[in-house]
Amino acid sequence: MKKSLINHRASRREFVKQTGLLAGGLVAAPLLADANFFTNVDDTIKIALIGCGGRGTGAAAQALSTKHNVKLVAMCDAFRDNLDNCYSALNADDWSDITGRSESLKKKIEVPEANKFTGFDGYKKAMALADVVILTTPPGFRPIHFEEAIDQGKHVFMEKPVATDPAGIQKVLASAAKAKQKKLNVVVGLQRHYQNSYRELFKRKDLIGDITSAQAWWNNDGVWVRARKAGQTEMEYQMRNWYYFVWLCGDHITEQHIHNLDVVNWFKGGYPVKAQGMGGREVRKGKDNGEIFDHHYVEFEYADGSILNSQCRHIPGTMSRVDELLIGTKGKIRCGKADITDGKGNVLYQYDKKSENDPYQTEHDELFEAIAKSEYKFADAENGAKSTMTSILGRMATYSGQLIEWDKAINSGLNLQPKLYAWEAAPSTLPNAEGFYPVAVPGVTRFS
Amino acid sequence: MNNRSFAAIFSPFLLGTVFSFAQNKISPFKPYEQTIPGSGLNFKMVPVPAGSFMMGSLATEKNRNQDEGPPKKVYVSAFWMSAYEVTRDAFDLFYNDQNISQNSDVDAVTRPSAQYVDLTWGMGKERGYPVNSLSQMAALMYCRWLFTKTGVFYRLPTEAEWEYACHAGSNTQYYYGNDVSQLSKYAWYIDNSENKYHQVGQKLPNAWGLYDMLGNVSEWTLDHYNEKMLEQLSVKAKDPFAAVVSSKYPKVLKGGGYGDDAAHLRIANRIKSDPSWNKRDPQIPKSKWWLTEGMQVGFRLVSPVTQPTPEQANAFYKKYIGK
Numbered sequence: 001m002k003k004s005l006i007n008h009r010a011s012r013r014e015f016v017k018q019t020g021l022l023a024g025g026l027v028a029a030p031l032l033a034d035a036n037f038f039t040n041v042d043d044t045i046k047i048a049l050i051g052c053g054g055r056g057t058g059a060a061a062q063a064l065s066t067k068h069n070v071k072l073v074a075m076c077d078a079f080r081d082n083l084d085n086c087y088s089a090l091n092a093d094d095w096s097d098i099t100g101r102s103e104s105l106k107k108k109i110e111v112p113e114a115n116k117f118t119g120f121d122g123y124k125k126a127m128a129l130a131d132v133v134i135l136t137t138p139p140g141f142r143p144i145h146f147e148e149a150i151d152q153g154k155h156v157f158m159e160k161p162v163a164t165d166p167a168g169i170q171k172v173l174a175s176a177a178k179a180k181q182k183k184l185n186v187v188v189g190l191q192r193h194y195q196n197s198y199r200e201l202f203k204r205k206d207l208i209g210d211i212t213s214a215q216a217w218w219n220n221d222g223v224w225v226r227a228r229k230a231g232q233t234e235m236e237y238q239m240r241n242w243y244y245f246v247w248l249c250g251d252h253i254t255e256q257h258i259h260n261l262d263v264v265n266w267f268k269g270g271y272p273v274k275a276q277g278m279g280g281r282e283v284r285k286g287k288d289n290g291e292i293f294d295h296h297y298v299e300f301e302y303a304d305g306s307i308l309n310s311q312c313r314h315i316p317g318t319m320s321r322v323d324e325l326l327i328g329t330k331g332k333i334r335c336g337k338a339d340i341t342d343g344k345g346n347v348l349y350q351y352d353k354k355s356e357n358d359p360y361q362t363e364h365d366e367l368f369e370a371i372a373k374s375e376y377k378f379a380d381a382e383n384g385a386k387s388t389m390t391s392i393l394g395r396m397a398t399y400s401g402q403l404i405e406w407d408k409a410i411n412s413g414l415n416l417q418p419k420l421y422a423w424e425a426a427p428s429t430l431p432n433a434e435g436f437y438p439v440a441v442p443g444v445t446r447f448s
Numbered sequence: 449m450n451n452r453s454f455a456a457i458f459s460p461f462l463l464g465t466v467f468s469f470a471q472n473k474i475s476p477f478k479p480y481e482q483t484i485p486g487s488g489l490n491f492k493m494v495p496v497p498a499g500s501f502m503m504g505s506l507a508t509e510k511n512r513n514q515d516e517g518p519p520k521k522v523y524v525s526a527f528w529m530s531a532y533e534v535t536r537d538a539f540d541l542f543y544n545d546q547n548i549s550q551n552s553d554v555d556a557v558t559r560p561s562a563q564y565v566d567l568t569w570g571m572g573k574e575r576g577y578p579v580n581s582l583s584q585m586a587a588l589m590y591c592r593w594l595f596t597k598t599g600v601f602y603r604l605p606t607e608a609e610w611e612y613a614c615h616a617g618s619n620t621q622y623y624y625g626n627d628v629s630q631l632s633k634y635a636w637y638i639d640n641s642e643n644k645y646h647q648v649g650q651k652l653p654n655a656w657g658l659y660d661m662l663g664n665v666s667e668w669t670l671d672h673y674n675e676k677m678l679e680q681l682s683v684k685a686k687d688p689f690a691a692v693v694s695s696k697y698p699k700v701l702k703g704g705g706y707g708d709d710a711a712h713l714r715i716a717n718r719i720k721s722d723p724s725w726n727k728r729d730p731q732i733p734k735s736k737w738w739l740t741e742g743m744q745v746g747f748r749l750v751s752p753v754t755q756p757t758p759e760q761a762n763a764f765y766k767k768y769i770g771k
Contacts, residue, residue, distance in 0.1 A: 055730055094695075097695060098732065221562040222564060314563070320563075322566055358728060
């Protein structure tokens with residue numbers, strides 16, 4: 001139980017602990033200095049940020065907040081204004097409103113004008129300047145960006161989801177295999193894998209026996225809308241308002257609900273073999289709401305016959321819940337409550353939420369530690385691709401209203417990407433004369 | 449620097465025309481019900497009479513923190529305070545108001561962006577649960593929205609107003625006395641809350657009819673946190689408040705929350721907001737509206753008896769909200 005969730009006065013004990021750490025640091029420091037002196041190697045880890053929106057800015061800040069000798073050397077975004085906003089946010093004089101520490105990240109940022117890249121092609125040049133790349137564009141671009149990063153031999157942090165269509169999944173799986181051969185560390189931003197409560201629950205999952213069914217929820221109000229502005233090409237508009245276009249976002253079942261589906265896959269130790277479900281758009285259907293649904297309900301089935309009931313909804317004023325529940329032969333794991341109960345509801349394990357970490361920071365702490373030590377520890381891309389595929393399988397089921405099999409779907413070759421990435425090029429979906437986009441219709445939309 | 453003075457923000461209100469009670473159906477200094485136009489919802493405001501009290505705590509108080517002293521006598525003008533913490537039902541009228549923009553950088557009144565995940569964490573929304581997980585800015589924006597809807601000036605209490613109202617004439621650690629074993633009758637806190645907040649108004653109120661001042665959700669005040677606030681406070685200060693500081697942290701909250709122990713519910717206890725309350729927001733800039741780890745954070749309203757002119761009210765909001 002939390003004694004005080006919001007009072008942060010350091011106790012005497014914590015003070016002593018911190019002082020102790022400091023003393024340890026003083027002892028260790030000369031050894032590190034010696035190592036550098038004798039090897040005379042520049043141990044700077046250079047970072048390129050590809051995708052400079054809010055999440056990219058956050059991920060870059062987390063990478064630069066690790067304790068290693070890191071430097072941001074290149075940035076790329078399709079839009080110059082995004083890049084500039086990100087650059088100035090990272091260069092803020094005082095970081096205290098974000099981290100509580102007043103020091104700035106400035107000394108870890110060295111991105112001259114020549115290393116700022118824009119448009120659809122800039123990512124290749126930005127990556128070439130770095131050891132580690134952070135991929136945080138809208139997910140539609142992830143497969144080509146990840147492929148390039150691995151071809152160039154870079155370590156990768158990439159956000160979920162890692163694709164929006166089965167063709168993209170295949171590309172990511174192929175690159176994931178190459179990354180393994182090259183021993184390149186890849187962390188995917190499915191941060192529950194890096195969150196203490198989930199890790200502790202996972203260690204104890206056998207307490208509930210065999211998992212026979214599961215529930216997953218991402219029911220909430222939805223996200224931002226960026227209205228069309230005069231003078232935008234269709235491509236620019238879709239790129240700005242990317243959440244509402246399947247080729248860029250994957251629909252919210254892929255963009256958000258993947259977190260919950262991934263947890264079930266993780267605890268199950270596998271991926272569904274088929275899915276059927278229902279969905280549509282009930283309230284979010286304006287001109288600036290593109291083509292995605294506002295609710296999906298999917299029944300996934302695993303090879304052993306166990307079922308995952310998944311629901312995601314973006315409708316304001318409805319019941320909110322973002323959570324996972326795993327039901328086994330001997331009990332339940334309630335991820336949100338971070339507890340494990342037996343068949344009668346007796347608590348077998350309760351995670352102490354006081355020990356919860358910031359999983360977004362931990363992702364980077366662990367990745368950069370491995371890179372600094374020249375260790376090969378992280379190969380998240382394959383699971384990232386298969387959990388993304390799980391969400392795409394669900395979407396194909398709700399869009400079509402048909403039973404969709406994993407093997408057929410992943411090998412379908414379905415590719416939603418435009419033939420050409422350019423501001424004047426046509427995206428794969430276009431509005432009608434009234435400005436509305438075609439939306440999938442169950443029973444009519446087919447994937448065969 | 450002395451962060452406390454008599455001046456700038458409130459003195460203009462004293463010069464302002466006295467609010468027309470008839471227009472808004474507020475009877476002179478008695479409890480009143482404020483209806484939120486366009487809804488069936490209303491909330492109760494109770495009078496807090498002008499007076500003085502000893503702000504802070506004595507060095508002998510158990511579990512006392514350094515920043516609670518030295519205690520000083522403070523004079524407070526009369527105001528109304530909401531009998532209950534602001535509920536999610538009431539806040540949602542603002543949050544879902546389709547007539548105003550969402551998360552605009554320019555509009556004076558704009559509603560919060562959508563919560564990325566459900567920040568009530570399943571503790572309850574409709575029918576009388578307190579709104580939680582919100583920033584001080586979101587609370588102030590609600591006050592501003594309410595002003596545009598009702599014509600009545602609402603704001604957060606200053607730290608002095610909150611503490612004075614909570615004591616309700618008492619001079620004890622809790623408004624009913626010092627006996628911790630009685631606290632469960634008056635407050636939801638770690639020993640009885642089951643680690644969640646509860647519908648407002650279920651525990652005993654203080655002498656002035658204010659419910660849940662202690663526990664349930666901790667409550668935003670207007671004031672920027674200054675560790676030496678009481679030390680620097682002038683003698684016989686009247687309506688003191690902290691200088692407006694644009695930096696987001698730390699601000700003062702009072703009352704403690706459902707997850708806090710009895711020591712943190714002491715009236716004199718000062719809670720300061722912290723960036724770690726938003727550590728699980730993965731984006732930069734972080735949300736202006738919501739706190740990912742601020743599940744215990746809520747607020748209540750005050751309205752001064754001497755109401756400002758609309759110009760003065762808007763100048764006040766602009767000063768605190770920044771636009």
